[in-house]
Amino acid sequence: MQASTPAAAPDEAAIREVIDAHTHLEGPLLPILHGMMEAFGHVPETAVQPIADALNIGRAEVHGVISFYHDFRTLPAGRHIVKICRAEACQALGANGLADTVLTRLGTSWHGTTPNGAVTIEPVYCLGLCANGPAAMVDDKVVAGLDEAKLERVISEAGA
């Protein structure tokens, strides 16, 4: 699961393993970063230099790529990531009000994590479920046809 939080900082060998699994690809950097996310729930700072060395590019370039994409985080998130769609089709079905209510109830804001560390709430711009909104994604599982009760249930199942 993308959102799992490791107990200890990832060690060098584990980082090395992720890098080595992808260096044979054309354009390996994004697959490596996805690999880090999958293995550690974030891209650890200690991975930047080894990645730069393996691909023969600068640390700044690696950092630039990590910081460009919404999917890559440099610090661990909550145990689960709930992405709530904010795009137009979901807005047409009341997604804005729904998100506001849930964020207020959880006492957090976009990108924030609940105090118990269970759930991080992220915005997402379209999950392709646009005729059945409002929609959201819990880690890798999509949910649609949400109303307040259904979204609350999804979030409490995730532990918030």
Place this chain on the structure above:
Amino acid sequence: MKIYLSQDAVARALGADDVAAEIAKHDVELIRVGSRGMTWLEPLAEVEIDGMRHAFGPVSVEDVAALVDGTLEGHGPTEEIPFFANQTRLTFQRCGVIDPLDLDAYRAHGGLSGLERALDMEGLGIVEEAKASGLRGRGGAGFPTGVKWETVAKAEADQKYIVCNADEGDSATFADRMIMEGDPFSLIEGMIIAGVGVGATKGYVYLRSEYPDAIRVMNAAVKIGREAGLLGHSVLGRGPAFDMEIRVGAGAYVCGEETSLLNSLEGKRGVVRAKPPLPALEGFLGKPTVVNNVISLATIPVIFEKGAEYYADFGLGRSKGTIPLQIAGNVKHGGLYEVAFGLPLGEIVNDIAGGTRSGRPVKAVQVGGPLGAYMPVSAFDTPFGYEEFDGAGGLIGHAGLTVFDDTADMLGMARFAMEFCAVESCGKCTPCRIGAVRGVETIDRIAQGDDAAKDLLADLCETMTDGSLCALGGFTPYPVMSALTHFPDDFATAKEAAE
């Protein structure tokens, strides 16, 4: 007893897997299929009665017992439901019909016959066939697919690539997702034909991370394709080499722009490249590259199966063939509706979609995703075609339609368009990077009663349109200005409102 149950992401998001688990407790054969496109009926189950599939849905876990013993009330034969019966399903002919990963079923339903025919043609003959079909880029730009192929085919290089743009980030669009989940081999076959046609031996699908189901299905389909000899050192054992990989995006909307996508695929920031050079000449890793949208490529097999002429006979003017409309937002009957170009917008919204889900009057329809114009009801006679929408101050984009009822706040929607542009801008060009931020501020000034800010907003939009490198900054003015022009009451300042 045979039951077909949708496994499309939208069906799973509405509980189809729980329904499947319940069905599995009974003595029936369960086949998971893609979506029939009628998403208001999802999870949709079909039962074969007298050789015809009958539709039941939305099916819940509690309905399963009645579904199995034949007492559940349904909708009759699936293909006689008006929403389905009135379509012309070419690209989506197999979607919802077969198990997406059953290559034999794919072949039994017409799959691979287009490729077999293409393998009997010369490379340039393939390009000519694509040109003759009149197929234009379904990602939004509407550039003739065959012309793009021709440029790559005629380029000299030791390596060429086919890149499929599956970064379908536009709100209200899900045709790419639906075909990848429901009939992945049609995309693979289309990419192989493109590869053989232009002399490319390697393909990539750049697939957005927001589509975990599509990623899973496409990866599985590529593996099956390799094992069956469809992909590999010789296509079907008699063609040239072609292999492909699925690559996952990382949440950047701008990577749907082709040059930004290529940078991302190379492992760089998804920053837009200036053109020229065209990707067709210097694309992925500097090599000649075809970058085509999912639907463009997935339509290639049917064109080669039935002939370019057959395909080109559908449509309107220079918009040839069929278009998978994606009807979304506040609608009664939403989903995917494949039809020849030319339907008037109002017919799509009122007759096919049945108006709003809320039952309130339609206020606006955003056509073409977040960069598309808000069309008012007064524009409902506009026929669905590239040139026709352009003439009406809009664009068809990826053919997604978001319907809004009369509670929509169009100033709010205009502000959102600018906000979205600011969040997703790659930062390369100033009109987009700075303009979007100033746009949000300017709309806030209008909301606070500063009437003069409207002219400023129009001026800013003109700068963004003329000065941006790509469609993100260049087209954000469509939703903003269409909202301001067609719905002036929503922009009435506090002062005006008081008068």
